[in-house]
Amino acid sequence: NAGVTQTPKFQVLKTGQSMTLQCAQDMNHEYMSWYRQDPGMGLRLIHYSVGAGITDQGEVPNGYNVSRSTTEDFPLRLLSAAPSQTSVYFCASSYGGKETQYFGPGTRLLVL
Amino acid sequence: GDSVTQMEGPVTLSEEAFLTINCTYTATGYPSLFWYVQYPGEGLQLLLKATKADDKGSNKGFEATYRKETTSFHLEKGSVQVSDSAVYFCALNPISGSARQLTFGSGTQLTVLP
Numbered sequence: 007n008a009g010v011t012q013t014p015k016f017q018v019l020k021t022g023q024s025m026t027l028q029c030a031q032d033m034n035h036e037y038m039s040w041y042r043q044d045p046g047m048g049l050r051l052i053h054y055s056v057g058a059g060i061t062d063q064g065e066v067p068n069g070y071n072v073s074r075s076t077t078e079d080f081p082l083r084l085l086s087a088a089p090s091q092t093s094v095y096f097c098a099s100s101y102g103g104k105e106t107q108y109f110g111p112g113t114r115l116l117v118l
Numbered sequence: 119g120d121s122v123t124q125m126e127g128p129v130t131l132s133e134e135a136f137l138t139i140n141c142t143y144t145a146t147g148y149p150s151l152f153w154y155v156q157y158p159g160e161g162l163q164l165l166l167k168a169t170k171a172d173d174k175g176s177n178k179g180f181e182a183t184y185r186k187e188t189t190s191f192h193l194e195k196g197s198v199q200v201s202d203s204a205v206y207f208c209a210l211n212p213i214s215g216s217a218r219q220l221t222f223g224s225g226t227q228l229t230v231l232p
Contacts, residue, residue, distance in 0.1 A: 041222075047224055
């Protein structure tokens with residue numbers, strides 16, 4: 007198993023550009039989520055999904071969109087990047103009803 | 119709302135020293151508590167967890183006890199190694215049995231010197 011994979015590893019954007027951060031898992035997990043990690047603030051939940059076709063907002067959803075068309079994939083879209091979105095983004099997944107979340111290696115995003 | 123407070127870092131120790139990283143939480147009900155570890159350049163990995171009061175989680179020589187009376191979940195290790203150098207995150211899940219809403223502390227950077 008590859009576990010949770012994320013692409014790209016690093017990305018530089020200009021303000022106003024759009025991009026999609028990819029996340030995939032091969033563990034047949036129902037739950038998937040996106041976090042951002044900022045210095046001194048730990049991880050904050052952006053969006054999460056409890057299954058294909060179902061998504062919900064987390065603590066800091068503004069400026070981000072998600073969709074879940076398959077169990078395996080959970081992309082995060084930035085429609086118009088802003089410097090405040092400079093961060094490290096982690097995708098995570100877990101079994102339904104169980105609590106251990108498995109994290110991807112992260113995507114480092116720099117918005118100029 | 120729910121929150122997790124960790125001791126500020128960075129923490130620098132010599133090999134074989136005793137480690138304590140403090141973690142306290144605020145939550146309603148009966149949360150589950152976790153320690154995650156992030157090695158350089160990697161994602162977070164679950165280190166240990168406890169799901170009810172007085173439970174002790176343990177893994178790789180690390181231990182933490184769920185203390186409801188003091189709302190704490192301090193991480194300890196009797197003898198650290200250079201390979202333990204990482205960032206450690208305390209986290210809680212307010213709904214025991216659900217993976218939906220992890221709340222993380224700010225993380226503590228640990229550096230172990232040979």
